[in-house]
Amino acid sequence: MVNYIIRRVIQAIPQLFLISLILFVLMQAFGDPIASLGVRTPPRPEDRERLRRQLGLDQPVYIQYLVWLAGNDWMKIDMDGDGVGETPGRRLGILRGDLGNSLINKRLVTELITERLPNTLLLMVTVEIVIIIISLFLGVYSAIRQYTLFDNIVTGLSFIGFSIPIPLIALLFMYLFSVNFKEWGLPHLPTVGMFDPEVGRTPGQIALHMVLPVLSLSIISIAGYSRYVRSSMLEVLGLDYVRTARAKGLREMVVVMRHALRNATLPFVTLIGLDIPFLLAGAVVTESIFAWPGTGRLFITHLTQSDFPVLMGILMMTGIAVVIFQLITDIAYSFLDPRIRIE
């Protein structure tokens, strides 16, 4: 087991380096971040040069990557442009936990991310819980009522569910539950943001603002997951041990919930485990539509500004989480299913 963990980690490290290098080089092609600085008067050419030197953008890509990786406190930077380094660098690099500063607002990337992460997690964890509960229910129920009206309706709806583009479903919900309900004089849901500024950031407000994004996000995943639960449930229900359980005269409820469900949900555990790291990344499209202040929206706003330290920060955080959760899922699976041996 320990060997397995060590080997996996050793395998993942070059992969993280590779992907970070590729992303970093790609981001150099984004165009000039200074051009997208929100200043009223365009900077003079000499100011622009100075700014580039201060931000380290005048260096060749491989130096910039090294600085991003390992920091620059071991070298002197040339701030005044005379070709001789005089100011000692202060950055520590991502390997020592310093994700750098945003090029746009100079704030620490770690600070920007930790500010948004709780919002994204609040939204995404709720979504994940809704998904798990509803898709387990739908999956199990359609499996034990295979080919009935209920099953066929769920099948049809789930096909629509995973074919619908998120913008359409989000806008439809907005239109129905806030625009139309308001017109009809019914209690209506708020559309954008996290809370009404006039009421303040109360739990009730946040819950109210979460309803539509949670609905839009969960429907699409429920469609896929409930199918998954249904098919693995059907597979297990056909096995001999389930027949034995029935033959013993156990109640159907006990057979389904205690005997079949346990085995049927094993692959589901993997699915969810591999999903968790992506929760950190948030949902770019949904967060943009509902103006939810999460990491997904942080990513897209800083992407349009070519602010690569922030983007690299978010991507690397997600990447490391993916590696860790893949490992945790594998290990958890081997505990849950004794037939699987990790070597």
Add this chain to the structure above:
Amino acid sequence: MTSTAIPKTTVRKGMAESEIENPWRLAWRRFRRHKAAVAALAGMFTILAYIWLGGLFFSRGLCEPTGKYLTSEAYANCNDLAKKLQPPSREHPFGTDTIGRDILARTIYGGQISLTIGIFAAIVEVVVGVLIGAVAGYFGGWIDDVLMRITEAMLIIPSLFLLLVLSKALGGRVPPIDVLGRTFSGSVIVIILVIGFTSWTYLARIVRANVLSLKQLDFISASRALGVSDARIIFRHLLPNTMAPIIVSSTLGVSAAILSESYVSFLGLGVQTPTASWGNMLDTAVKYVQTAPWLWFFPGLFILLTVLCINFIGDGLRDALDPRSTKHI
């Protein structure tokens, strides 16, 4: 099983046995049993007819700012600010957009772009995925190790993020191109490549797994012993035997690519105007949820219907082509 034991039962009246042995005919018979897939195929032909021929009938009219009577795509790109944000009417059945373009005409030409992107992105995906999967599975050893580590590295970053970063990095680098008298925004090519190159990992893994199990079989050893070249073994012996998953995932690849295009364009990094796509028709819509629902409803509906049809067809193909499928023929 029944077919080997009692071959006569599989022969229908008036059909020669050789016809029934044909695997494509067999697949078509299985496909026809999937009612939803057949309906989806009909639906897909209707959508194709709409976007191929619709332009001849529905995309013509007087473009007031220029004073000219325009047809086809020129009409779809005609912006008449005096007519902006008009609700559906006789003249504009789907209404007009924020700068007064006819939405019906734009769903036709946008559909051409979205489907083109879907199909070509799926082709890129299949070529890359099949090559990488087959080479990794066939040669094994360090080649397999390197290719699979690269595949896994791609899976570390959520694909939408990768898609956005690539679109931003390559966007605006390809000049507009002329094909068959029409000018396309270069962003169409960028989106095709970007979607294709970020979606092949799943297919590569399936192909690799299939090739790994197939290459143990005797007919491959026989080909090797006869001195058949590696390329020929891969393309003539291994890949034809793993066609079913390739066909199914390339079909589903088209619908996934149409959805990806809509997300990237929705976020403003995809197909650039004036070239319309179903995705970029949605991108200003959020501001008009309340005031102009026709702006987002029609392009969104077209995406939904197209993706739905393709997904059902893919499901039908899976049933039709999977030899382990338990459904009776």
